[in-house]
Amino acid sequence: MIEVKNVSYVYSAGTPFEVKALDDVSFTIGEGEFIGLIGHTGSGKSTLVNIISGIVKPTSGQVLIDNIDITNQKSVTRALKGKIGLVFQYPEYQLFEETVYKDIAFGPKNIGVPDSEIDDRVKEALKTVGLSEDILNKSPFELSGGQKRRVAIAGILSMKPKILILDEPTAGLDPGGRDEILGRIKELHSDYSITVILVSHSMEDVAKICEKVIVMSQGKILKYSYLDEVFKDSEELRENGLSVPEITTIMQKLKSLGLDVRDDIFRIEDAKEEILKILKGGEDQ
């Protein structure tokens, strides 16, 4: 369980360039939940996930992971390493080893996974991100952008974190690759019942795979609820520089044009059913 209590964060505190990135944020994420974290650019998403994973200490407030205060001592964060996996925004810039294999093995080695197990973990992680094994002996610097991204994500997955946090993992990937990676993450989530926090700008992606959504605006939590709750109030989201999934917009338009459809739909399949139902209902009359 992740408990965030009154967390604030200020960048460049005490200089003329002070920025309050997080302002008294509190919320709880239960074990095994799949949370989408959305918000316009600069709303504090990356800052928040850095704090939750214990890499950045909050200016004030507490973060408890399974009742351990990670904002407190150094030794605690060390024990947490491996438990929380954070995939940074543009993680491909963290690759450094001679080969892809070594790079993916870097994390597990650091957290003390025995050598005999590392090989399996590297291969499993590689499979999860949809890369083939002949890439393992290449240098990470001769891969394409998308391949680098996948290798970087595999470098985190190989640590088998219980809480997986991804900061815009699919920004800049092709739609096919995006769906593929998100699908694999969803599988990981259901197979190993890990907790996942997905930071994203894409409402479509969030609607497709998350259960609950946290909406951030200017360093505060605007909303934290189930998908339908959040997407219902499309006006408020728009005011905060966000949108609802296109399909929700369509349903809302249909309704405003007088069609008797539900407007809290955010998946294409549900929309299809709803529209078919209306059409069939029309024939019956």
Place this chain on the structure above:
Amino acid sequence: MMDITIGQFFPGDSIIHRMDPRTKILFTMLYMIVIFLVNNFAGFAVIFLFILAVIVSSRVPVKYYFKGLKTILILMLFTALFNLFLTPGNTIYTLPYLGWTISDSGIRFAAFMLFRLTFLLIGTSALTFTTSPVVLTDGLEYLMRPFSKIGVPAHEIAMMMTIALRFIPTFAEETDRIKKAQSARGADFESGSILKRAKAMVPILVPLFVGAFRRADDLAIAMEARCYRGGEGRTSLKQLSFSYADIYGLASAAIILTAVIICNIYSHF
């Protein structure tokens, strides 16, 4: 986050901010020469009063000047200690066991050295705190222009400096980011032997250099795409011009130079 107070610019509208960069650069050079000319406490008192006036009128909070000092504290202490023990003169005190001696002129020189480094850093900080990097290099380019006759590539040097200055914060940020990313992968930079810690830098340095080369490439292409071809016939968007502020600057330069010379001649303290 890395501490990069030295060389940071604090936007503002004080009289020092408004001075022409050329005045400020020449003034700072003169100031540096003067600091090393001073050989008595009275002269340092003059410089102290002057620098106090600069700090106050720059309207940059005093603590930033001190923050800069903190970063060279070790250097200052070492220099002072060397001067303290290694200057020959009338021995005042001998350290027990070690047998190192402190002489009267040792104390004097150590104090001078401390004053010089402090004033030097505060003075140059006053320049960089109140002058944006772009304006600063504009000023430098202008001042170097006479030398281009003898083959000094004034514009190119200025451009290189602008770019270097521009990228210092970027690299500091990048280092910070990579460090965080690697520590998310369990990398440990803080414990272990020196050798182990040096090795732990590899995961930071490799991506940093790769990134630097990529950036340099991108920048070169971006500049060429906008038809940059060096200094020949280039005009600048913001023309430098002298103002009243510069006259004050000039006047105070003349005053402290005279005051320091007088002190050097007449003061024996």
